[in-house]
Amino acid sequence: MKKTIHIYHTNDLHSHFENWPRIARFLEERRALHEQAGEYSFAFDIGDHVDRAHPLTEGTLGTFNIELLNKSRFDAAAIGNNEGITLPREALNNLYEQAAFPVVCANLFEKNGETRPDWLVPHAFFQAGGITIAVTSATAQYTAFYELLDWCVTLPIDELKKQIAMLRKRADIVIVLSHLGMYDDEKLAEETEADVILGGHTHHVFHEGKMVNGTLLAAAGKYGYFAGHVEIEVDSESGQITAKRAYAAETNRELKPPSDEREQQAAFEEWGKKALSVPAVHLDRELSGDWFQPSILPQLLAEALTEWCHADCSFLNAGVVLGSLPAGEITKYDLHKLLPHPINPCLIELTGAELAEVLRQTCDEKWPHLQIKGLGFRGSVMGRFIYDRIEIREPYFLINGQPIEMKKTYKVATLDMFTYGHYFVELHRAPSKRYFMPEFLRDIMEWKLLQL
Secondary structure, three states, X not given: OEEEEEEXXXXXXXXXXXXXXXXXXXXXXXXXXXXXXXXXXXXXXOOOOOOOOOHHHHHHOOHHHHHHHHHOOOOEEEOOHHHHHOOOHHHHHHHOOOOOOOEEOOOEEEOOOOOOOOOEEOEEEEEEOOEEEEEEEEEOOOHHHHHHOOEEEOOHHHHHHHHHHHHHOOOOEEEEEEEOOHHHHHHHHHHOOOOEEEEOOOOOEOOOOEEEOOEEEEEEOOOOOEEEEEEEEEEOOOOOEEEEEEEEEEHHHHOOOOOOHHHHHHHHHHHHHHHOOOEEEEEOOOEOOOOOOOOHHHHHHHHHHHHHHOOOEEEEEHHHOOOOEOOEEEEHHHHHHHOOXXXXXXXXXXXXXXXXXXXXXXXXXXXXXXXXXXXXXXXXXXXXXXXXXXXXXXXXXEEOOEEOXXXXXXXXXXXXXXXXXXXXXXXXXXXXXXXXXXXXXXXHHHHHHOOO
């Protein structure tokens, strides 16, 4: 006799709560139908549900996200890089305190690299009648960032291979919750005997799944634009899988809204504003921000970077500052709205020749209107470049009023996103980089404003 096991999955919501009411209703209705039909169903989140760019996540340090997963009866959750490296260590230790589900990750350890925090397990087992389902998981290996927060993250593929080989002997079905990205998922499928890999991190969508070496890959994009559904048909006598299929349902087109959808969406923002309604600083005058013209707020942020990082100079793009600040009382919500990005300061050592080349590139006219996405940036366009203690008199560059010396080493403060290889090769390749964590740009701005 055959039975069908239903697996629902979400990934990379990034606190886009506006899509959650439909997903929650979809899960509630589907799981009720399966229960009535005597079928087994499970729900898993594949990480990056948390994103501090949303005021409600910022105000609760992610615990509201866990409440949502609890309410929708999720059976397990993976850790994404947004949970792992955008939360201070203490906040991550507290994040899952009220979780009604196991948190699964095989490659995250305490600083010693040997023990796991007590809220984390490398795998979990579930029963669908007489069928045993094993779930394991791994998160992307941002080693340097985890180390700065006193965590140790190991090679994810290696850890998963160990887990899958062991679980293969103990379970009828092995499922991987992978926050590694599409290419690592395909590699894992080629090299292991996992039955299903539910993927995330690279925000890819497999509308009807993808078979690789007998393993079914499924992924549901980003921001709650899709909800994933995997069906596994099993012979109940032998425990053998007879069929696997996947589908990603488009949230806005295929999922019905609850009657109070707009009320829920409005409440998310209002609750976030309330959670962050803490006075931060009082301003005697309005401080303006502009992406394309000189303005005070981006300049203040550049100065703050130089001072915070004890640098010789700094630069950043004006597009990270998303508005202006009025005179009067400024709250944590105002600062969050101004700088919602999970971007950290970074101090880089460059030779004068390398710094001069980077500065030449920042003068390119392509930058101000360039639309950018990802890398922690939560704005829309790059904006003009802003400099502190740097003068550009093309073709000459001055640092602290002195001509740049090509062989001299300079300490340059900037944004971590510029070190990831997408923009400036010199910054990406620089051997000496120091990331300041867990402080975000809004923390540096608040610190600077308090000095005015």
